[in-house]
Amino acid sequence: MKFMLLISELIIPLSFVGIIGYGYIKKVNVYEEFIEGAKDGFKTVIGIMPTLIGLMVGVGMLRASGFLDLLANFLSPLTDLISFPKEAVALTLMRLVSSSASTGLLIDIFKTYGPDSFIGRFVSIMMSCTETILYTMSVYFMSVKITKTKYTLAGALISNFAGIIAALWITRALFG
Amino acid sequence: MLNYIWGIMILLAVVVASFTGKMPDITNSALESAQDAVALCVKMTGIVAMWTGLMKIAEKAGLVEALSKKLSPVMKFLFPDLHSGSKAAKHISTNFIANILGIGWAATPAGLKAMEELQKTNPDKTTASRNMCMFLIINMSSLQIVSVNIVAYRAQYNSVNPSEIIGPGLVTTLVSTLTAVIAAKIFEKVRFK
Numbered sequence: 001m002k003f004m005l006l007i008s009e010l011i012i013p014l015s016f017v018g019i020i021g022y023g024y025i026k027k028v029n030v031y032e033e034f035i036e037g038a039k040d041g042f043k044t045v046i047g048i049m050p051t052l053i054g055l056m057v058g059v060g061m062l063r064a065s066g067f068l069d070l071l072a073n074f075l076s077p078l079t080d081l082i083s084f085p086k087e088a089v090a091l092t093l094m095r096l097v098s099s100s101a102s103t104g105l106l107i108d109i110f111k112t113y114g115p116d117s118f119i120g121r122f123v124s125i126m127m128s129c130t131e132t133i134l135y136t137m138s139v140y141f142m143s144v145k146i147t148k149t150k151y152t153l154a155g156a157l158i159s160n161f162a163g164i165i166a167a168l169w170i171t172r173a174l175f176g
Numbered sequence: 177m178l179n180y181i182w183g184i185m186i187l188l189a190v191v192v193a194s195f196t197g198k199m200p201d202i203t204n205s206a207l208e209s210a211q212d213a214v215a216l217c218v219k220m221t222g223i224v225a226m227w228t229g230l231m232k233i234a235e236k237a238g239l240v241e242a243l244s245k246k247l248s249p250v251m252k253f254l255f256p257d258l259h260s261g262s263k264a265a266k267h268i269s270t271n272f273i274a275n276i277l278g279i280g281w282a283a284t285p286a287g288l289k290a291m292e293e294l295q296k297t298n299p300d301k302t303t304a305s306r307n308m309c310m311f312l313i314i315n316m317s318s319l320q321i322v323s324v325n326i327v328a329y330r331a332q333y334n335s336v337n338p339s340e341i342i343g344p345g346l347v348t349t350l351v352s353t354l355t356a357v358i359a360a361k362i363f364e365k366v367r368f369k
Contacts, residue, residue, distance in 0.1 A: 002349055003343070004343035004344045004346070005343055005344075006343065007342060007343030007346060008337075008339050008341065008342040008343035011321070011322060011337070011339075011342050011343070011346075012339060012342075015230060015322070016230060016255070019230055019231075019233050019234045019237070020230075020233060020348070022234070022237050022239060023233045023234075023236070023237045024224045025237075026236075026237040028233060028236045028237045030233050030284050032222070033229075033232045033233045033236045034229035034230065034232060034233055035229065035232060036229075037225075037228045037229035037230065037232025037233065037235075038225040038226065038228060038229035038231050038347030039225075039230035039279065040228050040232065041224045041225030041226070041227065041229065042221055042225055043220065044224065045217050045220060045221045045224050045225070045230065046217070046221075049213065049214065049217045049236035051178075052213045052216065052217060053210050053214065054180065054214040054323055055178075055185075055215075055237070056209040056212060056213040057186075057206050057210050057212070057213070058182050058185035058186050058189070059185065059209070060205040060206060060208065060209030060212075061185070061186055061189035061190070061193075061202045061205055061206050061209070062185055062189045062192075062328060063186065063205065064189070064193070064198060064201040064204070064205035065188075065189040065190070065192040065196060065198050065201070065202050066192060066193070066196045066198055066200045067188055067189060067192040069254075070192065074369065084300075085272045094181075095216060095345055097177065097181070098177060098178060098181060100178070101181050101182070101185075102179065102233065103325075103329075104259045104330060106326075107212075107216065107329060107333070107352055110330065110332075110333035111212075111333060114333065114334075114335075115330040115335035115338070116331070116335050116336055116337075117215070117335045120330075121340075121341060121343070122336075124330060124341040124345070125341050125344045125345050125348055126348075126350065127321070127323065127326050128318070128323040128326055128341065128342075128344075128346075128349060129318050129345060129348035129351070129352045130318055130352070131315075131316045131317065131347040136312070136315065136316050138214040140287060140288070140291050140312055140315075141291075141304065141312075142206060143288050143291055143292070144291045144292060144294075145301070145302070146295070146301075146302060146303065146304050146308070147302050147303075148302055148303040148304060149304050149309075150303065150304050150309055150363075151309060151360075151363040152304055152308070152309045152312050152313055154359075154363065155309065155313035155356060155359045155360045155363055156312070156313050156316040156317070156356070158355060158356075158359045159313065159316070159317040159352045159353070159355040159356035159359060160316070160317070160318075160352060161306065161344050162352050162355035163317070163324055163348050163349070163352030163355070166347070166348040166351040166352070167344070167348045170344045170348060171344070176345060
């Protein structure tokens, strides 16, 4: 299991070496392109800032009102049954619907429990292997005006569900 | 969608706070969260910009095209009736590779073009074709190798080792993607032969 942590340590340096090396082979002006790309990164973050302000305010108010704790406690008989962390239920469900709202909930978990807590690590891994299914499906199918989506939703839910279970299992095995 | 989610969140917070007596708390939390959001964006810009900069080099060097070509045996297995030189196949492999590398700005346009191409050969224009279902189920299984945003958020909230989740994230991404392929293949056989 520890090989996963080795991957974590190596992947960023290896990406740098691999991509810059490949860039040299293909005669790319690596530093100029890096600067160009970094500018795009700036624009992306500035672009999501208003959304993040709105949703972090919403989630922050929900947290302060006590609603998130009430919800977790209300669901705990069910989540205990499948030994799923109750604090992560709201985030896991929101993950399927909206990327920015789930980011708000993710940050709330980091603030409340810390990113290195069991729950913080679980949601970090879970967020890496799931997707905003409902949003993505509507964008892609609407672009070609398809209304009957057959088994797309079922297939996507099964795969994301498998990811969530795997995330829980691996978090327990590595950090439990 | 967010028009409802966001409004309901705030209304719910105010209603619950009126019962729990936490009105002052939600006021403070609203003010604090708004500031937090900006602080978070400013700090995460560094990590995100570093990564998009690196990915720009990859893109300019033609890494997406080079890897897309390597994908053709996989494409044959996933889309047996799709000709490997077709535009649809090219757009789909570009979308997959761009998603794997986390180059969002290249992934979505290619994905939308892929849908457009698939729709051209689709006999029933209102019903998803088999290839569309396969493409989207894999696309939505999460393909990205390094979730750099998550690493950036973890760094901002003082994680001792923000990047430690990359390896586990990669393994779970493999699990969800393999499950996606198996599920889509089974659905194809069972219901829509």
